[in-house]
Amino acid sequence: NAGVTQTPKFRILKIGQSMTLQCAQDMNHNYMYWYRQDPGMGLKLIYYSVGAGITDKGEVPNGYNVSRSTTEDFPLRLELAAPSQTSVYFCASSSGGESQPQHFGDGTRLSIL
């Protein structure tokens, strides 16, 4: 029972490079989320999805893109990496029920130099 799996765990990028953060869940959850967590700050929602083929912007979407072609996968793409995108990125999923919590992956620690 893997839950939510994120890859890679660590990555260093140069300014202007692109990369995709992978996220997969095996719980058949419709709802999936991408957050970033910066020191001393609460988690900030980047993008979310309520089902395959449906995505929407969160609080801090600039500089990122997502797609949701299957229920299981929700990749996050950085097109032109900037130092301000240095952060820890968490993917989460939930069944969407009122009392149902979000389940988190182990995170991707990304540094832009």
Next chain:
Amino acid sequence: GQNIDQPTEMTATEGAIVQINCTYQTSGFNGLFWYQQHAGEAPTFLSYNVLDGLEEKGRFSSFLSRSKGYSYLLLKELQMKDSASYLCAVRDSNYQLIWGAGTKLIIKP
């Protein structure tokens, strides 16, 4: 704007009881969650409150007062493994979670 306030850091002694407070001002309210996050790890779910009152789950309890925009997490019989950050999150009118910055709890022997 929307705001979740928690103390930045708290210290407690092994075996004791600690209360971590959370106050919120959000556009709408559709439930409050508490998560635990050990350093370098993912947040894990602890509790959920949507109605006023106390929810008890083993050594952990969570309280909610919607009229006061206030919740607390109560941890009893503290163990060293309880050293972690505790995150308060409120689901707003758009059913999105608004997160506090977390309270770092340090347990001393």
